[in-house]
Amino acid sequence: MSSSSIHPTSIVEAGAKIGDRVTIGPFCHIGPEAVIGNDVTLLSHVVIMGATTLGDGAKVYPNAILGGDPQNTKHKGGHTTLVIGRNCTVREGVTMNRGTDGSRGFTTVGDNCMFLAYSHVAHDCDIGDNVTFANNVMIGGHVSVGNNVIIGGGAALHQFVRVGHHAFVGGLAAVALDVIPYGMVIGNHAYLGGLNIVGMKRSGMARPEIHNLRRAVRMLFDRSKPVRNRAGDVRLAFSQSPAVADLVDFITADTKRAFCTPPLGSGIETSDSDDNS
Template identity: 55%
Template sequence: MTSPAPAALHAARIHPTALVEDGAQLGINVEVGPFCHVGPQVQLGDNVRLMSHVVIQGCTTIGEGTVVFPNAVLGCAPQNIHYKGEDTELIIGRSCTIREGVTMHPGMPDFGGKTTVGDHSMFLAYSHVAHDCHVGSNVILSNNVMLAGHVTIGDRVIMGGGAAVHQFVRIGHHAFIGGLAAVNNDVIPYGMLNGNPGILMGLNIIGMQRSGFSKSDIHEVRRAFKAIFNPTTPIRENIARVREQTDNNAAVVDIIAFIDAESERALSSPARGQRG
């Protein structure tokens, strides 16, 4: 018995009930399971696996090694009344896990036309990424998390089940969002937010420890956090003082830069009603 040719060993495996339209680009060792539908402009990287009943449409690119579970729908038209069928993009990174019923939409043409997802991120069942969102790497969206349009999520953010994020909100890297939280305003890097409306409860100390922060660094960030959100004086004045006093601690510099950046939204704070 002769061995199969090397090319055959790496060919895509497409179930007989799946539909892969002409023009779709499939990398090596791609698996397209039963009753999947892959549109003509889709690009699947090497070792991508679509389990079953997955729909991928539009100009959607999925990076190497990503696994998509049943009934996920990726790249279909944005839920926006102004969308007129333009070729906008959804770009998903490498080694992501996209669980059952997840939905992700491409961007709108007047806002850059791209929705992006980084590498090694996990999207649990029925989470939603709307048009023009930019989600970092090593992010976890738990079940039923909802991102409105134009939301930016930094690296290593964890969001609890059922959390909802208002459009144009920014969530800084290493932040933790509690389950069922309503995120109406920006959340600083390393911030921990809970409640409805969402209130900044402190810092994601566990996340910082997992990322290798020393005790002294964590204490310095804590001191800066308390000084920035001192309720007796305006945040901008507090930031000016912290900027003068900080010893170039990278985390503190990141927090200040995040607050200083332009934003469509106010800043989440420890006190309900306090604004940046």
């Protein structure tokens, strides 16, 4: 702690582990089981509770509460954790809860994530790398969010929902069903409105692979068969495409939850006019 700066109005309880070059501003409270990485900045009025690990390079804004007890009546007070990765930005009023004892027991957040004001990560969630939550996003317990996902302001995700990597959830969407990788969902309740073409381009995906995914998704949701039954046909038709194989693996995973699908009669958008790569 010799190279760190702790404001005299803040409380760092005995047992907390503070890395190098940490700045803790006024009126913060760091609990005895907290582990704070190197080069972390807590601006002011930040509360870190329970067995919470905050990775190197994080920046946390006022009134964020990290590592609070799970909001789950099944939790009986056992030891559970929250682990937040490197270089995350946590804006004002964000809340993240630890896991639930007797369940997964830990909440995890990946590297390079951004959580805008008043967003919430519930107990036992698993958040990937490079994820962005816009203002007031709320996700229930046991939600899984893949890498490179963007969730628009005010969106809400039902507990146990899975959001595949590179997906986009529109603002104010109410997501009660799984979101396929690369998918873009909107509405209340959310439906599949197409693919996150912009996100795929930003991640450097090759144009032929984007086209493979577009054709594969149209085939998956053509309503000639249930989606899971159609998955095998899609795998065979696009056997040389790693991205399609990844999509099919998500579809065929052992889960009882259905998927966000296109509205009846609308289908998936088929034009390539928005693909100018």
